[in-house]
Amino acid sequence: MTRMPPVAVGDxxxxxxxxxxxxxxxxxxxxxxxxxxxxxxxxxxxxRIVYEIDDAAMQVHVLRFWHCSKGDWPVDLS
Structure with a gap:
């Protein structure tokens, strides 16, 4: 199995x-x-992509990308 470069995965x-x-x-x-x-x-x-919907601005803000193999993810989004 060929691994993709991290930049390609992120993009x-x-x-x-x-x-x-x-x-x-x-x-x-x-x-x-x-x-x-x-x-x-x-x-x-x-x-797991965590995002927030801003209806007033008609935008979606991505708050976090988390690979599920890492287990539980940090709840603090700051």
Whole structure:
């Protein structure tokens, strides 16, 4: 199995996330770790992408990419 360079993996992840969330921002369920309904997540190729929907600005802000093989992820998004 050939490993992709980290930059290519990151670029592909960003591209896929942008494409999916631009057209379907509410595709992901709400994050159970956060009380805000605007904070959601989407699973893509072993990554958990945590994002926030800003309806007023009509934007989606990615808060974190986390590879699921790393186990539990840090809840602090700062």
């Amino acid at each position: 592909g992840l960003i591209d896929a996330t942008e494409k999916q969330l631009t057209s379907h921002p509410r595709i992901g369920p709400c994050c159970p770790e956060y009380p805000a309904e605007e904070i959601r997540y989407w699973l893509h190729r072993g990554y």
